[in-house]
Amino acid sequence: MTQTGVLVLDDSPTLPPRLRQALEEAGTTVQIRSPADVLAAERMPPLDVLLVSAEVPPNIVRAVARRLDDEGRHPEMLAYTETDFGALERHIRGGLDYLVPPFLTSLVRTRLRSCYVRAELGRTLRHIETQADLHRYERELEIGREIQLGFLPDSLPTPDGWGIDVRYRPARTVAGDFYDVFELVNRRRLGLVVADVCDKGVGAALFMALIRSLLRHTAEQSGTQSLMAVDLMAGEDGRTVPVVGATPLLNAVVGTNDYLTRNHLRQGYFATMFFAVLDPLTGSLVYVNGGHNPPVLVRAGGGAPVVLEPTGPAVGVLRDSAFSLGHAHLDPGDVLFIYTDGVTEARAPDRKFFGEERMLDLVCGGARTGADLLQRVDSALNGFVGTAEQSDDITMMTVHRVAS
Structure with a gap:
């Protein structure tokens, strides 16, 4: 699963070292952006996974997701943390998958593969949307x-x-x-x-x-x-x-x-x-x-x-x-x-x-x-x-x- 695009949503420009290493070993392309940067960007690059720091408030994550939806991008979303499990729980209750230490490469690769498959399935379903559905939606x-x-x-x-x-x-x-x-x-x-x-x-x-x-x-x-x-x-x-x-x-x-x-x-x-x-x-x-x-x-x-x-x-x-x-x-x-x-x-x-x-x-x-x-x-x-x-x-x- 090479070239899986991962966008890390975090106000900090750095990732936990072990998580970054696991992502690199899993064969991903990683970019780190703050929520403000994503919301202000003219257009975002292709991505499959939105990896969210648990410290980013859920309402901001939803705003970023809608911003990506406007461009026709529908990435799978995971939250991660090293220590703030209370913040992570809020994201989990909102429906996000998650990553927690020790950030083992095999686990990270498996989670990302699952996200990639779900993203591909979502793109396929959106592609085969029928004209009848479109007509009903337009009405x-x-x-x-x-x-x-x-x-x-x-x-x-x-x-x-x-x-x-x-x-x-x-x-x-x-x-x-x-x-x-x-x-x-x-x-x-x-x-x-x-x-x-x-x-x-x-x-x-x-x-x-x-x-x-x-x-x-x-x-x-x-x-x-x-x-x-x-x-x-x-x-x-x-x-x-x-x-x-x-x-x-x-x-x-x-x-x-x-x-x-x-x-x-x-x-x-x-x-x-x-x-x-x-x-x-x-x-x-x-x-x-x-x-x-x-x-x-x-x-x-x-x-x-x-x-x-x-x-x-x-x-x-x-x-x-x-x-x-x-x-x-x-x-x-x-x-x-x-x-x-x-x-x-x-x-x-x-x-x-x-x-x-x-x-x-x-x-x-x-x-x-x-x-x-x-x-x-x-x-x-x-x-x-x-x-x-x-x-x-x-x-x-x-x-x-x-x-x-």
Whole structure:
């Protein structure tokens, strides 16, 4: 069984010496990569076995496995350890095979041969999948797409003097991106959400529906119960400003993060999101940016754009995460551009990225309305991607305060 490809998943660049020796004697090709390297790589080399250090958390292993699945790679997975058998047990309960000391060459060779045979069998079964199965799968995906579209707003509530526009383009039949616009605090405030669930496809779409429902329900209920709640926070100029709507906003984000990390951490899904509450009368905007691409606020009078940086981590990663509130203000003529990473990470046929710099040049190029800005960016994206396959979901939203 020569040339069995083994990818070792470990933050440490070295293997236990006896394990490395056994792998070499078993005739394998071994590469060691950290989880971050695998998730960031453009494309992984061929491999048959994913050998996981027990110290890598199971949810990270699942994220790496999904990353490999996206490329059509389905390696068999084993966990290994020298001393941390408690960590190893968590992986075994998750269905992984395992290797433990003394890492005898004969045992390692036998385990790898078994993994190689299972990998070959899996490839064969996937290859002979019937057209009837494919048709049924495509039909189920189409039903899923229709259901998912039902979670997106049919129309966008738009107060007088404002323009709100959206472009939404999934990379697959179902998507992990989502957006929402809804009224809060007795219709005195407007909730604005753009979010991106990690990964693509069916799993991400299911979590999209869950997270969207949690955010909206919690925000609406908190808003009903705190009509008179007024929070004080520092404005852009350092002065203290009163903010109505901050309570439902923060309750929604914190509550959603708490629910996901208590009940769904094993699935390994999380979401970056920008969730803002707008006061249409004053143009005041309070927001939480949970690890999301920073929205860009373009001033009508020109000058440097205002970038709304993250105020907390992605939602669904860690319990008891701290989320703080940010504040901005839209004057007449200003446009806020919110987007997901499908914009900046769009790829041309030569695999180059669209990039943040190119996007900022377009956003700050003097569009008269939010709709004009979306058309400008969307046209540039289409021209840049050309014949290449869309690599990620794309969502863009503009919030334009119309000049009086």
